Amino acid sequence: MLIRQAVLRLASKRCITTVQRADYKLNSVALPSHATVFSMIQPTGCFHLGNYLGATRVWTDLCELKQPHQELIFGVADLHAITVPKPDGQMFRKFRHEAVASILAVGVDPEKASIIYQSAIPQHSELHWLLSTLASMGFLNRMTQWKSKSNIKQSGNGEYQVNDSDVGKVRLGLFSYPVLQAADILLYKSTHVPVGDDQSQHLELTRHLADKFNKTYKTNFFPKPITMLAQTKKVLSLGSPEKKMSKSDPNHDSAIFLNDEPKTIQKKIKKALTDSISDRFYYDPVQRPGVSNLINIVSGIQRKSIEDVVKDVSQFDNYKDFKDFVSEVIIEELRGPRTEFEKYINEPSYLHSVVESGMRKAKEKAAKNLDDIHKIMGF
CATH class of the missing domain: 1.10.240.10 (Tyrosyl-Transfer RNA Synthetase)
Structure with missing residues (x-):
């Protein structure tokens, strides 16, 4: 319902829809000539079919269509990943490498897109803090991701039944991670963000924070990014089709991975x-x-x-x-x-070089934009 409502909404003053459903195969009219596209995926190891069809294959399509003045930034959201504790550092590092290998394996061209580690660019975290001073608890409380990841119960009509005891157990990082996601996107002044259906609510928050910053500081610095939804509907678990496909599913036969024989x-x-x-x-x-x-x-x-x-x-x-x-x-x-x-996956030095190259370009843009944000805010 939220997605259908968002598709009908128009960006104020510009009459541009804030959500667009990608065609089964993107064409050259999907993006304006100076678009900046940004998207990331959490490092859970080798991609499964849901990651591929719901997110990263669109990245490949965008690489094929990229024009000279367009910019593509794709990354590994390792800061988001630790909102659910990762006690095994060695395994987490392995998952990060596998995520980069998966991005390349599905056809993302590092000559056309910058591939980054979120945690290696400190401006993501700083902008998260700056935007958190504009984000209301009420808006964040309406987000559903932190509720689902905290295993809060749902009623028969799908509403979450949140009580004080539940909220008291929620970690701050998990609750505020939509603000970090907004910071990830706005840091590069992104115009288009390809995501799955379950992230559309977070893009509404991103647009809200962009608008609030612009109005608070009487500027037009942040564009309102358009949500690009993959054409494929959410890929569900093979063993429990009432929930989405996930690597963390205890039934190991419930997900299909890129490297499955x-x-x-x-x-x-x-x-x-x-x-x-x-x-x-x-x-x-x-x-x-x-x-x-x-x-x-x-x-x-x-x-x-x-x-x-x-x-x-x-x-x-x-x-x-x-x-x-x-x-x-x-x-x-x-x-x-x-x-x-x-x-x-057997060429770790190449994976490292791809990320280093991508981060050099991304860091330059992130540093410039955050410096401009500092000046606007009076720092």
């Missing part, structure tokens, strides 16, 4: 939770979430509409043929990324 993919799809209707396959996310999730995955990979995929799978009258088809589509799509990931 074909036999592993076939096994996971074969075990994917579906339902008792086995002679016809159609899209109904409420009554048939498991089947609908598999149809959505095929739709995302093939860049086809849900309706076209449903027509394709209507020929099947048993689960074996249907799941074999889904497995084949996934295996073919990940054949290249799997090979590339294995290559890059």
Whole structure:
């Protein structure tokens, strides 16, 4: 509902929609000639199918379309990652490297996009503090991510049931991390931000803080970034299709990763939770979430509409043929990324050089913009 409402809203005075749904394949009119695109992903190791279809494949499309005066900045959100404690530093460092390898493996071109570690650019953290002085507790309290990550219970209508005891256990970093996300985006004066559906609420906060800063200091410094939603709907867990695909799921067969071998993919799809209707396959996310999730995955990979995929799978009258088809589509799509990931993960010096190069360019822009922000605020 929030997304549909946001699509209808128009940016004040400019009549520009604040949210746009990316086409299955982006074209050259998707971005204005001087756009700055920014997006990051948390380092949870090798990407899974949800990371790929819901976020990073759009990055690859943008690289292919990049024009000379456009700027692309993609990164590893390692500061966001520690809002849920990471006690094993060595494993966390490994996950950061795997995230960079995954970014390259899906086809992001480091010659066209700057690839960064969020934590290595201190201006992110400083702008977080400056913006936090403008962010209201009421706005942050309406955010849903900190509630879901704190395992706060939901009622039957989807509303979170928050009590004082729940709030008392929430860590400050988790509660305020949407402000840090706003700082990440606004630091580079980003105009477009490709994200998944679950981050659209945070982009509303980003626009709110940009507007509040501009009005408070009587300036027009920050643009209001447009949310670019991936065309693929949220990819759900193969084992529990009521929640999204995640590496942290205790059921290791619930997620498909870029480096999964074909036999592993076939096994996971074969075990994917579906339902008792086995002679016809159609899209109904409420009554048939498991089947609908598999149809959505095929739709995302093939860049086809849900309706076209449903027509394709209507020929099947048993689960074996249907799941074999889904497995084949996934295996073919990940054949290249799997090979590339294995290559890059074994070249740590190259990964380091890619990030160092990307951060040199990003740091220069971050330093200049924060210096301008200091002057505006009177520091």
